[in-house]
Amino acid sequence: MTAVTKRQPRIELSTSALQHNFKRVRKVAPHSKVVCMVKADAYGHGIEFALNALQDTDAFGVACISEARQIRQLGYKQPVTLIEGVFSPAEWIEASQQQFECVVHQQQQVQWALAHPHTYQKNNLKIWLKLNSGMNRLGLQPDELLTAALKLRAAGFELVLTMHFANADVPDHPLNQQQIQTFLHLKQQLEPIEASCCNSAAIFNWPELHFNYVRPGIMLYGASPYDNIIANKLDLRPVMHLKSNLIAIQHVNVEQVIGYGSRFTTTRPTRLGIVAIGYGDGYPRALTHGAYVSIQGHEAPLLGRVSMDLLAVDLTDLPTSIHIGDEVTLWGDNPSVDLIAKHNNTIGYELLCRLTQRVKRISLNAEGNILIKSN
Structure with a gap:
């Protein structure tokens, strides 16, 4: 852990x-x-x-x-x-x-x-x-x-x-x-x-x-640059990977609500991961059903509303080896920023441009070593 x-x-x-x-x-x-x-x-x-x-x-x-x-x-x-x-x-x-x-x-x-x-x-x-x-x-x-x-x-x-x-x-x-x-x-x-x-x-x-x-x-x-052609089909590589970490895990029973507005209600016992990122960091709030994050290479669907500082993901079907502190990829190779943008009824350009200064920047050189670090 x-x-x-x-x-x-x-x-x-x-x-x-x-x-x-x-x-x-x-x-x-x-x-x-x-x-x-x-x-x-x-x-x-x-x-x-x-x-x-x-x-x-x-x-x-x-x-x-x-x-x-x-x-x-x-x-x-x-x-x-x-x-x-x-x-x-x-x-x-x-x-x-x-x-x-x-x-x-x-x-x-x-x-x-x-x-x-x-x-x-x-x-x-x-x-x-x-x-x-x-x-x-x-x-x-x-x-x-x-x-x-x-x-x-x-x-x-x-x-x-x-x-x-x-x-x-x-x-x-x-x-x-x-x-x-x-x-x-x-x-x-x-x-x-x-x-x-x-x-x-x-x-x-x-x-x-x-x-x-x-x-x-x-x-x-x-x-x-297209709606219907993904970047890797054009031999393009994502330059930005947006990441955070799991900071809590909740075990929630059936028919429990999650997040602001109680928009999501569980239909099964749910292992719920809480990720330290939200719209205050520039991650979009108005996501539609189907958006997910990646943890240890596994796709974890978002549940409920994204809040200013936090979001919730479903860990129920993921390995039990996933724990508090694990790295979470919000966009990068998988999911792509274009996919998250599509689930927000916008384009990748907007999501890339609207990240806030609260998010640390880590620039890696061609060898993968830290070149510039902010915040």
Whole structure:
């Protein structure tokens, strides 16, 4: 029996898995430069950990300038693309000085670029000119983009034509072909021009669209970009394993209720395990029937509601060798984060990003030794 000396929900982060997934991108898109997306604290994995593992990338992608600053503060010199661009003339000037490449997706950003071209051009930075090809989130309409491209080229800027798929995870969705045709038409009108339109799912779907840059995100972290294809079928390895420990075992009779709201009632004598993790740590509360954890390689179904700090699992059919102190895997190899997300009516991206600072981070190097430890 393992003694429990403190509450210890934790995530273990695998450098070797992240590097494997990066090499998978290189294999699938061998002729394109790779812009590794590390926004949102590297999808909840920790920016320092991710940058260390991804040193062989061609560039990094982030949402905004505050995230880009972290990359420079940590000493990394690779190009950084701000996928939401800048939010003021002052940010444009800072981006120019710090050698951050900017996505330009609206007219005000075009004007900031035209008003302050010199440092940006001196540092050989490219403007990523974003097309609204049908997702209707960010980007210039086709006619607006053509006008902006002519003005920016006349001012001496080098351009990358870019867009984002709304339904790359559903390859047969009719909007995909509409977006592709709109993009290809604009690309033809602007030739010669560099181009980028592939996120994780699109990297797998359309090798003919890899162009100059691909932008992997979720696939780097070992989760699937699809609803109906699991990650290991894509030869992706989970980078994050969320773990905790059993801190109590209850023996409960028939017709006893478990947890807040008394939502679950036992139908048999039940050996109940209590795990030290809950929604206060970022584990989802709104789970549907069928979610489970792994203990000693055995699947233990969740029972009742997840609370802020604890959850209950059914040990009745598991070996009696399972005791207080045993390690519990909430997601990782089994169950996957995608499976838990499906039981929460969401996607793996959200669960990875919403873990709280209460959870200890343990980063493991390629040999499996501790590289960084937080909390």
